[in-house]
Amino acid sequence: MVSLMQTLVIPLLPQLPRLLHTSTANASWVITATLLTSAVATPLLGRLGDLYGRRRLMLTAVVSLTAGSLVCALGSTLLLMVLGRTLQGLGISVIPLGISIMRDVLPPRRLGPAVALMSSSLGVGGALGLPLSATVAQHLGWHAPFWFAAGLGCVFTVLIITVVPESPVRVRQRFDAAGAVGLAVGLVALLLPISKGGDWGWTSTPVLGLLVVSAIVLGSWARWELRATAPIVDLRSSARRPVLMTNLATVAVGFAMYSANLLGPQMLQLPTATGYGQGLSMLQAGLLMAPGGLTMMAFSPLAARMSQALGPRSCLLLGSMVICAGNVLAQLLIGTAWGVLVFNIVNSAGVGFAYAAMPNLIMRSVPVSETAAANGLNSLARSLGTSTASTVVGLVLGQLTIQLGSVAVPSETGIRVCLAIGAAGALVATLVELAIPVRPAPEPPKAPIGDLETITRPATS
Structure with missing residues (x-):
């Protein structure tokens, strides 16, 4: 659900200036507001979760997301849309908070598969959100996707209250x-x-x-x-080589992943007159990109088993190399819809391996008292990578264009340059990951014993 929010408005973007009676530049704040809120809120809510309860903050994030969806569903002005999308941005904190709860309540043999599945949900929701939102908006109006999101938010609010256990660990420190x-x-x-x-x-x-x-x-x-x-982010812990290298690799993987996610729809929707575009609609392109998200989920159990057998470092290395190979392969397949499909599936498989490994690398390198904050910082690193990719791809495709009638469209050279940049990002990630220790020394609890409060943990099997 959380990752679905990231793609919810993409099918609406071309129409938003008309629907909101504003300029294209102003309408882009609908995307920017969510980006800024999610980047800022993730480490902050993670730390609040360490202090006051991770389930409590997860519930706060989902309620905020639901409220934001309702504001967007009821609003028809730019101000209300930006406000609603700002509230929705808080919801991304659910992922690191949920992973942190898993560390506290699950036995080790179940932790790896659970973390891998939750991490892969980022790709699944993002991939399915595009065609789902386009279909709902096309048949029920542009407010309908937000009503749908609000309904999902209500369902997940109830599920968190009734099903998700509270973390048995608290840190008694000031915020x-x-x-x-x-x-x-x-x-x-x-x-x-x-x-x-x-x-x-x-x-x-x-x-x-x-x-x-x-x-x-x-x-x-x-x-x-x-x-x-009692810092928000323990910089000394974050500067330890396992954590620092994992976060740097996360930036590079996020960059490579998002550049591929931006290029796939471009290649599918560009006019056939270019010789390399497929002329598909937004809905058709979304449906063709959807198997990528399903691939991530399908590979998550395999990634979890690999992490347990060979270590999460090996899993992350494999993921980065597969992403790099996918970008290289795409250079050979430009000009066909099935080529884009293969590129997307290969790239998504690599992302699935990488995303399954990142939280495990972080959690084995930080004390339990900092789990949510550390996972939040890792999510922030991913956001930095995706934000930078969006900017770089936009710059390249905006500069390397051809004229198609009176319209300038991205050239084949521009697409190939972006694919090369994506491959370079994945290669950088691979080189950084080689610096991650195979078996880092265990880190003692950072908080003094008097600052840690352990609630009786329910029995788990």
Whole structure:
């Protein structure tokens, strides 16, 4: 459900300026608002989960997502849509919070498969969300996908209350409010120019000014966190080689994955007159891309078994190499719909292996008192990769174009360059992953014993 929110509005994007009576540039805030909120909220809600209960914060995230869906379903103005999408962005925190609960309540033999399945749900929801949203909007109106999302939110709210157990672990520490504000301001100042640089101009005063602000704020924030007794993000723990290399690899994998996700629909929807486009509608392209998400879910049990047998590092390495191979293979298959399908399936299989390994690499390298915050930081790393990929692919395809009548469309050269960049991103991820220790030394609990509270854990089999 959470990943479905990421693709919910994509079929509506061409119509949003008309529907909301605004410009195309202003309508893009519907996407940007969710990106910024999810990036900022994920590490913050993760830390709050460590302090006050991960199930409680998971419920908060789903309720916020549901409320945001209702605002969008009832609203017909840009302001209400941006507000609703901002609330929806909080929902992405469900994934790291859920994985953290699994670590606390599941026995080791069941943890790997459960984490792999939950991680793969990111791809499944994203892949199925595109054709689902397009179909619902086409037959029931543009507000209908948001009503559908609100209904799903209500169902999952009830399921969390009745089925999901609370984590048996608490950390009795104060919430670092100053650190939270610093992280939020720094991330917004960093991600906003990355997202809007194409509209504002990369050398414009707002873009350069925000980048300077982000450097100053994040630098000051890092110094504060290093001195804080209960930081939002334990930078010393995050700087340990297993955690740091995993997060850097996550950025690169997120970049390679999202560049492929952007290129597939482009190749399917470009006019056939180009010689390499397939001329499909948004719905047809979405249906052809959907098997990728199903591939991720199908490969998750295999990825879990591989992680248990050979270690999550090997699983992550395999995933990155498969993603790289998929981008290279796509160079040979440009010009056919089945070629895009094969490219998407191969890429999704690689992403499935990589996503199954990342949380396990993080969790085996951090104390239990920091599980949710550390997983939240890993999700933030993935967001940085996808945001950068969106910007880079947009820049390349916008510069390397051909004229088709009076319209400029991405050229075959532009697509090939983007595929090469995606392959390079996956190759960088592979090289970074080689620096991850095969078996890191166990990390002692970071919080003092007096700061940890353990609730009696229910028996699990």
